[in-house]
Amino acid sequence: QQPVQSPQAVILREGEDAVINCSSSKALYSVHWYRQKHGEAPVFLMILLKGGEQKGHDKISASFNEKKQQSSLYLTASQLSYSGTYFCGTAGIQGAQKLVFGQGTRLTINP
Amino acid sequence: SAVISQKPSRDICQRGTSLTIQCQVDSQVTMMFWYRQQPGQSLTLIATANQGSEATYESGFVIDKFPISRPNLTFSTLTVSNLSPEDSSIYLCSVEGQGPSGQYFGPGTRLTVT
Numbered sequence: 001q002q003p004v005q006s007p008q009a010v011i012l013r014e015g016e017d018a019v020i021n022c023s024s025s026k027a028l029y030s031v032h033w034y035r036q037k038h039g040e041a042p043v044f045l046m047i048l049l050k051g052g053e054q055k056g057h058d059k060i061s062a063s064f065n066e067k068k069q070q071s072s073l074y075l076t077a078s079q080l081s082y083s084g085t086y087f088c089g090t091a092g093i094q095g096a097q098k099l100v101f102g103q104g105t106r107l108t109i110n111p
Numbered sequence: 112s113a114v115i116s117q118k119p120s121r122d123i124c125q126r127g128t129s130l131t132i133q134c135q136v137d138s139q140v141t142m143m144f145w146y147r148q149q150p151g152q153s154l155t156l157i158a159t160a161n162q163g164s165e166a167t168y169e170s171g172f173v174i175d176k177f178p179i180s181r182p183n184l185t186f187s188t189l190t191v192s193n194l195s196p197e198d199s200s201i202y203l204c205s206v207e208g209q210g211p212s213g214q215y216f217g218p219g220t221r222l223t224v225t
Contacts, residue, residue: 032214040218041203041217042154042203042216043216044212045213047212087154089154089214098169099214100156103152
């Protein structure tokens with residue numbers, strides 16, 4: 001089943017923060033986050049494995065609450081380059097390599 | 112991360128014909144994945160291709176419509192058969208990185224069926 005992302009779209013000014021949520025109704029082995037710019041392929045951002053860890057690089061980080069089957073992506077002090085559509089991809093226990101993607105969150109950063 | 116190329120990058124095909132999409136990776140990988148992304152939509156997994164075995168198809172996708180070949184560890188093809196306008200979409204291949212890692216996507220093939 002497809003994970004649910006929220007919000008569907010968000011518009012920010014440069015320097016503002018954003019949180020994108022990903023929620024699944026099934027037990028998860030891992031959560032992946034990707035960013036896709038218009039006309040380009042999705043780009044891998046990070047993977048979170050079950051264990052409730054938080055990861056991050058630069059000003060983008062993510063958390064994974066396996067009990068709630070939820071993950072959140074945090075973008076702080078957003079930059080114009082952060083614009084794009086963000087997808088979470090989830091892998092269940094049985095098929096750890098196969099990903100089911102959420103519907104996407106469109107992030108627009110304005111100057 | 113792997114470097115992945117796809118051919119063709121785009122094509123316009125007539126209904127009833129077929130299109131074969133090639134995916135080449137610069138390193139040996141066990142699993143390759145084929146996705147479809149309809150305009151403005153999310154990515155949907157079509158099938159997983161392992162070298163030396165039959166591809167595993169997801170619900171709603173069948174081998175007759177989407178035959179896949181995986182002749183070696185760096186190459187795969189996806190054929191979209193008996194094309195209809197509903198097949199107009201972007202088709203992407205991807206591979207997994209080393210260790211617990213994300214997937215790396217090819218640039219995609221934009222198919223338009225007229």
